Amino acid sequence: MTDIKTDILVVGAGASGIGAALSAAEKGASVVLLEKGDKFGGAGMFGAQGLFAAGSELQKENNIDYSPKDAYQEMMNYTHYRSNTRLTRAIINKSADTISWLSKNGLETELVNNTQEVHQNHPRVYHQYIDKFNGFQKLIDKFISNGGRLFTKTVIKKFNYTDGNIVNVVIDKDGHESTIYCQKIIFSDGGFVGNSEMVDKYLQISSKNLFSMGERKATGDGIRILAELGADTSGMGVFENHAASVVSNTDPKWHNDTIFTLTNLPFLWLNRNGERFVNEDICYDFALWGNITYTNGGYYYFILDQNTIDYLKSNQLDWTNSFERTFTTLAHTPVTHVVGPFPNIESDIQESIDKGATVVGKDVSELSKYLGCNPDTVNRNLNEYNKIISDNNDSDFGKSTEFLKFPVSKGPFYAIKAQSTTLGTIGGVSVNDNLQALDKNGRVIKNVYATGNNASGMYDTSYPTLEGISCAFAWNSGRLAGESAKATLNK
Known part of the structure; x- marks a missing residue:
């Protein structure tokens, strides 16, 4: 030149x-x-x-x-x-x-x-x-x-x-x-x-x-x-904090549709200390979802118990995948406002375990050990959340009642790690x-x-x-x- x-x-x-x-x-x-x-x-x-x-x-x-x-x-x-x-x-x-x-x-x-x-x-x-x-x-x-x-x-x-x-x-x-x-x-x-x-x-x-x-x-x-x-x-x-993602530290290109969808739903979230910290329906606003993940150390775990897994395996859930509207808008197709069922959820979760994105414990004590959290803290937060479900009233963080559906009470318990996500600086x-x-x-x-x-x-x-x-x-x-x-x- x-x-x-x-x-x-x-x-x-x-x-x-x-x-x-x-x-x-x-x-x-x-x-x-x-x-x-x-x-x-x-x-x-x-x-x-x-x-x-x-x-x-x-x-x-x-x-x-x-x-x-x-x-x-x-x-x-x-x-x-x-x-x-x-x-x-x-x-x-x-x-x-x-x-x-x-x-x-x-x-x-x-x-x-x-x-x-x-x-x-x-x-x-x-x-x-x-x-x-x-x-x-x-x-x-x-x-x-x-x-x-x-x-x-x-x-x-x-x-x-x-x-x-x-x-x-x-x-x-x-x-x-x-x-x-x-x-x-x-x-x-x-x-x-x-x-x-x-x-x-x-x-x-x-x-x-x-x-x-x-x-x-x-x-x-x-x-x-x-x-x-x-x-x-x-x-x-x-940083442009934007939602949270489940990723594999050993395989950065890994993606599983079931795990991706579950991440976009308002199940129970626990932070790095084993505490619930937010109304989980914040997942419907990507910026705020990203912010709360970032301010809690950059990650949290969403928790599913065996009853929830069994339900999702064979039942449709009348919730909206928080990212579905984004994809349907691009494609000019209507939003379904339903997710599931997930007939392969067990193998999908096993895959996420194999990829290092999920841990499973047969009881709260074992789950806490894998998370590195105090078992008394985790147990207390699960009990408090289950009472919220039973009362149909989130007096702690104000989660919408339509999402107060799944108690976390029957082991084994699954903790799936969602990490802070950015679109750029x-x-x-x-x-x-x-x-x-x-x-x-x-x-x-x-x-x-x-x-x-x-x-x-x-x-x-x-x-x-x-x-x-x-x-x-x-x-x-x-x-x-x-x-x-x-x-x-x-x-």
């Missing part, structure tokens, strides 16, 4: 990077887009199925009365005003236009029911991609038709920055180095969930109890460069409402931007319950950064 001159360099070709690159290119800037992997799209394409918006044309057409003002207030109430108000306002105010902008450029969306059971009474905000892979390709085609250049399998080797100006950027593509000369740089490479060292540094639980569904190649490269420039990293450490460096990176004194680091999971400020300590908001943050932060970078060229 020969040396390259461009107005704007965007690092990372996920949703925020594509949003930044295309927004700048269509307004006349020359743009180079770098991608570490061999494919564009990132988590915004391979992971997400859609995004949040407030006040979109699709919502108006469907008589959904949910304005940017409503969304802003809901977000600020959720974060208790411990987030960046100007950034939050900018992202939400941009969201409706982004739905139209995506459609104009080839990625259509449709307004669907909110994908989680507990959010059905909330105004519809989830704009699901239509034909997303072809749609993303059309966005890239539009970027290239506007003069943009995309380089895959390319990483930054050196970033030379002096007195507020980018001197040059040395890149490596397929083992060949070259130099890029640019005025502006936008770091959009997805946070650091793929960097185990950084995750261990900022995680508040043991990383062995974190199951990551995030982008593995998001290894914090951009954040590292930003930190070297003096960017404020005080917002690091916020959502804490990065501080930015303003133009997504310009800020130093520790809140001053702009000239000509440098951070978007998507490289930027902090939209959240306080966790992912909010507004569906699709992190993907919306990616697209909208990218667009805002691209537009700002173009508008301030030569300034």
Whole structure:
């Protein structure tokens, strides 16, 4: 490769990077887009199925009365005003236009029911991609038709920055180095969930109890460069907690449909001390479910006794698999609101035992021993829960009576470990409402931007319950950064 001159360099070709690159290119800037992997799209394409918006044309057409003002207030109430108000306002105010902008450029969306059971009474905000892979390709085609250049399998080797100006950027593509000369740089490479060292540094639980569904190649490269420039990293450490998963430490690709479904139901949960700690129907809100798992050390056990196993083997249960609506929304099929029966439940549980995800005890004492818990504590909590079932009233945590169905009284007892799950890091460096990176004194680091999971400020300590908001943050932060970078060229 020969040396390259461009107005704007965007690092990372996920949703925020594509949003930044295309927004700048269509307004006349020359743009180079770098991608570490061999494919564009990132988590915004391979992971997400859609995004949040407030006040979109699709919502108006469907008589959904949910304005940017409503969304802003809901977000600020959720974060208790411990987030960046100007950034939050900018992202939400941009969201409706982004739905139209995506459609104009080839990625259509449709307004669907909110994908989680507990959010059905909330105004519809989830704009699901239509034909997303072809749609993303059309966005890239539009970027290239506007003069943009995309380089895959390319990483930054050196970033030379002096007195507020980018001197040059040395890149490596397929083992060949070259130099890029640019005025502006936008770091959009997805946070650091793929960097185990950084995750261990900022995680508040043991990383062995974190199951990551995030982008593995998001290894914090951009954040590292930003930190070297003096960017404020005080917002690091916020993870997109999302439900809980049963995983095998010996076989990370293991999946069992029965165990997966059982994890998504509100049975009895005990924490690492053998105590019940929450109304288990929290599993119907993925963000809150993820948060309570995280704050209890990153894992819990859901407990089944032999009577429950026998029942589930031959009976249908009139509960909803908490993930079923997500899958049926994608497929445009109705929710069944039933699960089971599970005729192979015994062999499925044996498989989870073999994979190290489940322990079984013939009585409470043996179960407690395997869990490493005080048997008196476990026994007391089981007795208290059984009384709750008998009274049909959860006076401890307020679990809905429809789920007070299964006492835990007959051995053997099965404890299945559910671990904290993340979709990625959502804490990065501080930015303003133009997504310009800020130093520790809140001053702009000239000509440098951070978007998507490289930027902090939209959240306080966790992912909010507004569906699709992190993907919306990616697209909208990218667009805002691209537009700002173009508008301030030569300034």
